[in-house]
Amino acid sequence: MVSRSYSNLVELASGETPSFGLINRRIPRIMTVAGLISDVNVDDDQVESVASDLSSSSVHRDRIIIVANQLPIKAQKNQDGNRSFWSFDWDEDSLLQLKDGIGDEDIEVIYVGCLKEDVPLNEQDEVSMILLENYKCVPTFLPPEMFTKYYHGFCKQQLWPLFHYMLPLSPGLGGRFNRSLWQAYVSVNKIFADRIMEVINPEDDYVWIHDYHLMVLPTFLRKRFNRVKLGFFLHSPFPSSEIYKTLPIREELLRALLNSDLIGFHTFDYARHFLSCCSRMLGLTYESKRGYIGIEYYGRTVNIKILPVGIHMGQIQSVLRLRETKEKVCELIQQFSDQGRTMLLGVDDMDIFKGISLKLLAMEQLLVQHPEYRGKVVLVQIANPARGRGKDVKEMQDETKATAKRVNETFGRPGYDPVILIEKPLKFYERVAYYVVAECCLVTAVRDGMNLIPYEYIVGRQGNETLDKVLKVGSSPKKKSTLVVSEFIGCSPSLSGAIRVNPWNIDAVADAMDSALGMADSEKELRHEKHYRYVSTHDVGYWARSFLQDLERACCDHVRRRWWGIGFGLSFKVVALDPNFRKLSMDHIVSAYKRTTNRAILLDYDGTLMPQVSIDKSPIIKSIEILNSLCKDKNNVVFLVSAKSRTTLSEWFSPCENLGIAAEHGYFLRMKRDDEWETCVPATDCSWKQIAVPVMKLYTETTDGSTIEDKETALVWCYEDADPDFGSCQAKELLDHLESVLANEPVTVKSGQNYVEVKPQGVSKGLVAKRLLSSMEEKGMSPDFVLCIGDDRSDEDMFEVITSSMNGPIAPKAEVFACTVCRKPSKAKYYLDDTAEIVRLIQ
DSSP states (O other): OOOOOOTTHHHHHHSSOOSSOOOOOOOOOOOOBTTBOOOSOOOHHHHHHHHHTHHHHSOOOOEEEEEEEEOSEEEEEEEETTEEEEEEEEOTTOTTOOHHHHOOTTOEEEEEEEOSSOOOGGGHHHHHHHHHHHHOEEEOOOOHHHHIIIIIIIIIIIIHHHHTTOOOOBTTBBOOOOHHHHHHHHHHHHHHHHHHHTTOOTTTOEEEEESGGGTTHHHHHHHHOTTOEEEEEOOSOOOOHHHHTTSTTHHHHHHHHTTSSEEEESSHHHHHHHHHHHHHHHOOOEEEETTEEEEEETTEEEEEEEOOOOOOHHHHHHHHTOHHHHHHHHHHHHHTGGGTOEEEEEEEESSTTSOHHHHHHHHHHHHHHOGGGTTTEEEEEEEEOOSSOSHHHHHHHHHHHHHHHHHHHHHOBTTBOSEEEEOSOOOHHHHHHHHHHOSEEEEOOSSBSOOOHHHHHHHHHHOOHHHHHHHTOOSOOOOOOEEEEETTBTTGGGOTTSEEEOTTOHHHHHHHHHHHHHOOHHHHHHHHHHHHHHHHHSOHHHHHHHHHHHHHHHTTTTTTSEEEEEOSGGGOEEEEEOTTOEEOOHHHHHHHHHTOSSEEEEEEOBTTTBOTTOSOOSOOHHHHHHHHHHHHSTTEEEEEEOSSOHHHHHHHTTTOTTOEEEEGGGTEEESSTTSOOEESSOOOOOTTHHHHHHHHHHHHHHSTTOEEEEOSSOEEEEOTTSOHHHHHHHHHHHHHHHHHHTTTSSEEEEEETTEEEEEETTOOHHHHHHHHHHHHHHTTOOOSEEEEEEOSGGGHHHHHHHHTOTTTTSOTTOEEEEEEESSOSOSOSEEESSHHHHHHHHO
8 A cells, every 4th residue: 555645745844834846847757557658747646556556567677766866977068050959978987877787688777866967947858858768867957046955055064074973063064954954955855756756667666775865765755655665875974873863853864764675885884873873763673684684663674785885897997998098107107107206196085074185294294204205206196176065175175285385395396296286177097097007095084985996096007908018017917006095984894905094193194105115016916916806896786786686685575565654754654564464443343342252351561551661650540440340241351461570460450359460471370359379380499590680780780771670480681771782782691691501490581672581481471371261261161252462572472372272262253353562563463553542442
């Protein structure tokens, strides 16, 4: 079932009315169903009805819709006399040009994104048609004011600095949160969603969204098509929870990402930070199964993938074969090698996190400490134009120029400048030529999501036969290269042969440069061979194929499950459950109740009759009255099944004369208030507590916020108020510790939501259900109505017993209702939304 229109989602997310209108322009739809083409503005319900029939009527062909802020297209407007026209070509610098990388002719790739160039309104339809027909690209056109607020505002002033660990401590540092910029961001994500709607076949297509520019897009798509197959890859760092939680819309972004089926990160650190944020801010847990990390989110498993992106190997190798590249290499050899000078190379965007000025300071330090390098070593720094704007970018540019000037004035001589700063944009073949000639590549970024410059440098140094002759390498097949890379960039873990540095430590970077220059050729060859083997086998095609394989695996059960959309605005999410799992109908159960005569009713307490979040767990007067009214009916046998101690339950429910109570998960049992307590299992020796208590005390002392609950037959270590990450870590350690020391004792050790419990073997709530049903059968009162309600893992034992007792103690045509609280995976057949709904039902 697909959800209703979300036209008011932007207003709900922002809490304000947008100050600019949304774009309603649409390109003509491409064919998504055999024999069906639509170029009219159908409404949401029509889209949904069309979408629901797609899988049965379309000719199957795998198709991927790749969505990014920018299309992998270069556009240029040309003038021919009085006639102007657009020309387009693939952007060789774009990672997302994946068709060749995927390498499967049976897969169709469609791109959705913006063009770098502004297209006049009256030419947008024509451009859209050309790009769709010739390049399978769907351009998204944004008004200039909206684009400025979205990209240069929210993306570059707020998300990008924060994700690179810059806190907005002052208005001029990183940019304070601005509601209107956030509103523009949400609006643009909605426009992207509308664009995708025009080309998507929701039952078959895979959608792959890229980077922080489109982090709320998964919510828009999931709201429109609950079963959409959706992947997201973050190309920037993801900050630690201490940094991320300063973001005012932190939960909205997390929940939006969790509407994806698969979320990808370059490194384990980035993934770990995301998982920690989900745990600390949303209370979600994750686990690893057979090598795959997954977060359970409303019945769905959101998979996490960790894989650094690669480069276009074929593209760089083809550029290496160009005549222009060979000529540029010859020119650089004359400029450097023939003059007896060694080139160190830096290639960075001119932004505040690339550490260019730190690199120049390290070069200065190198020349101070090693005078022998003066006149012999040159640092060529290629500074690509900045992508962002602002005062900090201007300050960084000025500092870089001033530092380069000072170094050249101090150590330069006629015909020799130790630092060559190239600020003009270079063509790709020119950049590759610098890779070929440079003896060492330096990357000193203070924070960077991935940074593929070292990978490109390695392939450039591998070269080819033609360039080997130019370089006068000879017939030796062995190539050499050296890398000095920052510890804080995403590619660093995969380059084990690089010299890793802390870019803030100028002396250490200078020492690393000296080590690279003085490294033996044999060592350079071994390191280069190791790096080239990795880079050549982990290219962008390998990365894309691996991600898409995991996305297909993550979406394999979409068709067989039932989906519900819940929540408003950016809090929207879907619940995916077994097709037989449905909401308990009040009319159905009331009707069944009235026509039956022998009824068994089993109720959990915490989380069922009493909300889990309540601090005071004692029952309210209304709950007591409801239970008493149920117990007064002689046809009812009502049982309260709880993990609480029998002393606590006896005190709380003393007014309920005919209420049966099972305490401590069913170890203790009594049928009525005045009956003696019985045990469901033979009495056990609790001497094991002498072993377990000291262990639990040790973990309580070292885990702030944790407590021990000592029951008659069980021990519970609770960490509900502890730090979620540390508490979970300690719980795993405690579980292993207790299982080890209690291995020979007649107890079981189990972990649950924020607790670790030790209890006698064989004790479970399922035992209570079995005992009650058998007791009623022995009295000739086989129940023809069974209602069992619970909310957590311990109640699943009860559900299993009553659903498997249809041919046993329960009457053959009995009405059986196993019901859990909230829509979630369960052995129960029914659910109710919350404790308030349960109370209304029992009334």
